Amino acid sequence: MIRDHLQEIALEHGCVGFGVTTADPFEGLAAVMESRRDTGLASTLAFTYRDPAAASDVRRSLPWAERLVTVAYGYQPDAGTAAVDTATVRIARFADGDAYIGLRAALDAIAAHLTDRGHRVAVLADDSRLVDRAAAVRAGVGWWGKSSMVLVSGVGPWVLIGSVVTDASLDLDTATDRSCGSCVACIPACPTNAIVADGIVDVRRCLAHLLQAPGVIPVEFRTAVGDRLYGCDDCLTACPPGKRILTGASSVEGPSIVRVLSASDRELLETYGHFYLPSRRPRILRRNALIAAGNDRSEHLEPIVIGYLGHPDWLLRAHAAWAIGKFGTESSRASIEMGLQDEDDGRVRSEMFAAKARWQIDPGLR
Ligand code: B12
Ligand code: SF4
Numbered sequence: 001m002i003r004d005h006l007q008e009i010a011l012e013h014g015c016v017g018f019g020v021t022t023a024d025p026f027e028g029l030a031a032v033m034e035s036r037r038d039t040g041l042a043s044t045l046a047f048t049y050r051d052p053a054a055a056s057d058v059r060r061s062l063p064w065a066e067r068l069v070t071v072a073y074g075y076q077p078d079a080g081t082a083a084v085d086t087a088t089v090r091i092a093r094f095a096d097g098d099a100y101i102g103l104r105a106a107l108d109a110i111a112a113h114l115t116d117r118g119h120r121v122a123v124l125a126d127d128s129r130l131v132d133r134a135a136a137v138r139a140g141v142g143w144w145g146k147s148s149m150v151l152v153s154g155v156g157p158w159v160l161i162g163s164v165v166t167d168a169s170l171d172l173d174t175a176t177d178r179s180c181g182s183c184v185a186c187i188p189a190c191p192t193n194a195i196v197a198d199g200i201v202d203v204r205r206c207l208a209h210l211l212q213a214p215g216v217i218p219v220e221f222r223t224a225v226g227d228r229l230y231g232c233d234d235c236l237t238a239c240p241p242g243k244r245i246l247t248g249a250s251s252v253e254g255p256s257i258v259r260v261l262s263a264s265d266r267e268l269l270e271t272y273g274h275f276y277l278p279s280r281r282p283r284i285l286r287r288n289a290l291i292a293a294g295n296d297r298s299e300h301l302e303p304i305v306i307g308y309l310g311h312p313d314w315l316l317r318a319h320a321a322w323a324i325g326k327f328g329t330e331s332s333r334a335s336i337e338m339g340l341q342d343e344d345d346g347r348v349r350s351e352m353f354a355a356k357a358r359w360q361i362d363p364g365l366r
């Protein structure tokens, strides 16, 4: 049977979940997405939210589609950077090393098997034409967790999802009836209280979104950013179905904050070009590293952060001003006073005044 052979191919390529579902529309999903968009819960997300009707009905893009062959690719064992207290930044496990390479290799191998037999195929993973988790749940690959992650038996949330869309009439799998039961561990584990109801994340509060979004990170979330450079794994780390696999996982110390703040655009793109970086510009990485520096407050970081007050990018000057406010030393106070004499941009000036106001409220800061 072709289905079973495709499953073998998936397993050989490191997949931990496999299932086949129809290419029929996901009933009610477009309405859910539109309501999240209209109520603000989806923030300014583009991707699938640009056209919810298309994302919940793959035949709008690929009218010949009959089946979705959906896989979960496990990426946890040797990925991710650890939380340490030595002025380093942390990268979420899915992004450290680009697990999408393994996922795409598995999907391409499945697609090749189908095209060899004369079928039409399209590989979709993280694509605006399909809500990957909806496919995974309907294909029985996993179940919908309260964190909104799809959980897979044995590995919990530590998977990426993708599908091969095909015109082949493959045998179907059915959705699992597993659920989180009485567990709610991810909800208090979220540092910004972004999980607002079962399976619903308020994207405006989610660090995974804020750290990849362009522009200013709202001040109320900057302390919660902690040492994160990209992505957030807290609701995944808390998830009991993923604990067993996490125990065996290794993680290495992330790059130093100094390295991120001192690297050229080219170096940052070479190392982190697989991250989602708006307009392919690494400014958000420097912005995030400035916040990490302000949270870390190690002495050796202070002159580098102060140097950023002279950066040509207002976004980086603004976040540097916030970070300097966290240092609160004599030299940082002096740098803000001097900065205010030269700074013309109102957005940066207001961050500088906020730093000064914080020192007035808490004169003993450092
Ligand atoms: C937008 C997006 C985000 C946004 C918003 C996430 C969110 N929770 O809403 C942000 C930037 C915050 C984000 C963060 C992360 N993301 Co993301 N993201 C996406 C993206 C591009 C689109 C998701 C989407 O449109 N969802 C629409 C909502 C409504 O659906 P959903 O929650 O995804 O899925 C459920 C519903 O569809 C529901 N459903 C189905 N039919 C119906 C019908 C009705 C009536 C109802 C009520 C529900 C329902 O079942 C689905 C399964 O649970 C997908 C890729 C893709 N093309 O799908 C990746 C994806 C969801 N992300 C992924 C990952 C890995 C992450 C992070 C873990 C990365 C990190 N470490 O930082 C975090 C996790 C944060 C979290 N708790 O969700 C993986 C998830 C894998 C998994 N095991 O679930 C995906 C699938 C990418 C991939 N190809 O693997 N992400
Ligand atoms: S990814 Fe982080 S911020 Fe987003 S819901 Fe999960 S724990 Fe909360």
Ligand code: SF4
Pocket (backbone or CB within 6 Å): 145, 146, 147, 148, 149, 180, 183, 184, 185, 186, 187, 235, 238, 239, 240, 241
């Ligand atoms: S932590 Fe518990 S409630 Fe949250 S997704 Fe995992 S199993 Fe479900």
